[in-house]
Amino acid sequence: MFTSLPEEMELIEKHEEILGRRAELLEEMESRREQLKIERRQQATQSEAARQRNSALLQDLQKIEDRLSGKHLPRPYLLALETRYWASVEESIPVWEQFLLGKGPHPTDGPGKPHGTTKQKASTAKDRGLLPRPKPKTAR
Template identity: 75%
Template sequence: MSAPLPQDTELIEKHEGILGRRAELLEQMESLREQLKIQRRQQVEESEVARHRNSTLLQDLQKIEVRLKGRQLPRPNLLALEGPRQQHILRLTWLMLLKVDVQNRNGGVMRGTSQQMQRSGRSLSTMPGGAV
């Protein structure tokens, strides 16, 4: 057989370069694919943990709500207080009652926060004494 022409040699070298680059890109893509799989697994695990935590918090809040509904409301003359200082004191009293209830239920550990109350739809404005 005859020796390859310079054009053929050049094409063969380009072809080998292209195949080498293709192999590198395939390896990179496979590596990225594995990283994405790991991230997805972590996200699924984190979302399951968050779902369980949120479910537990919701159940806790519902139990507290049931307990608070069973309590006797403050005297009507306290509910009729109109001054901002009196309303503030009344709200603080309700917060202390909530805190004591949560602490008693959790063995002295406070787990609920005002942010969690707000996320659940309860806020200080829904308590006796009205809006801030």
Template identity: 70%
Template sequence: MSASLREEMELIEKHEEILGERAELLEQMESRREQLKLQRKQQVKEGEAARRRNATLLQDLQKIEDCLRGRQLPPPTILALETKYWASVEESIPAWEHFLQGKGPHPTDGPGQPSRRAKQQLKTHKETTKKTTNDQGLPPRPKPRTAR
């Protein structure tokens, strides 16, 4: 009988242990459920705020579209000039790309003209030689004083 009594006591302890674990799990589940409820409420609030913001943005866009529809287009001559301008820009893009990559001359330089870089070097060379011939290593002259 003592063996069966010992087994019964062990079973009672296990049962109490299982009931304790069950109670813990139920508490955890309840707290998790509360967390999920709070998350859902927050998501609903954020969703409503987003819907209101989107509705406001759509109304603003509608107003802008209405304003743009009410405007008149520029005169046809200006539209034609604008079209020609953009066409010329698109035509000159390859020459400028070539120049900017350092592979060719400046697009506005003609075939008989020196490049802009050469012009600039010639100009700076003339300025430096002019300075050296005028200076001759002498200090600057004093400014004349006016009589008082």
């Protein structure tokens, strides 16, 4: 049960070493805790500043949207033109649908025209009702 003096001294030294290391770790932990507190405060400050900026931007966008929504109404003739355009598109959908599915002729071909391209005969000045060109004179 009795320990010798050298063993006891060795245990005392180890105990002091352990206590010293513990004190260092406690100091590091306290230092890290303070750093984290400072970082959290900075993040909270930055977060609040970002929230205020975002709020200001949203208010500015809302003001711009309000100003734009009241001023630029399309003119009546443009509205009528747009309405007619979409009515025309809706009317031609079935014809184009048949063509795109390969079940019908091309929508721009007339009822009497064959499907595909046709060659036109060359027109002359006479066909168009123009006078003939004068013949070039030869040099003497």
